[in-house]
Amino acid sequence: MNTVTMYWRPGCAFCIRLRAQLRLARIPYRKVNIWRDPDAAAFVRSVADGNETVPTVVVGGHPAMVNPSVRRIREALQD
Template sequence: MNAPAEVTLYWRPGCPFCMRMRATLRLRGLRPREVDIWKDPDAAAFVRSVADGNETVPTVVIDGVAHVNPPPRMVVDALRRG
């Protein structure tokens, strides 16, 4: 059996893609670590560093690998792994 994935979801208020991702996860009872990039300047800088200088969210880090605007299914699968 694999260890559960370490998942961090970077998001911001008002982002429809973030709302979709968060709702998809919550409906399945899945709770990654969530970071609001508007409240955390270091998190915003990280997102820019992996998204070609943009604050593109959701950005999800799964086991240390950043994914910019991944499909919700990828995140659900990572959180259910284990």
């Protein structure tokens, strides 16, 4: 199974929603707080047109997804 990594930041309502949806879908994931990890923040900016837009999710070797749905994450996991 591919690894799901979710880049997030405290106070982000979209992140809170996606985390809850991933738990309900029983999709394991790794969280990376971009406010505590400068390299992670730089990565998010590199895939989000210079913005720190979260949640940003990476599934295995797939391109990063900015604010994806659980459906998109599931699809990436099936590839």
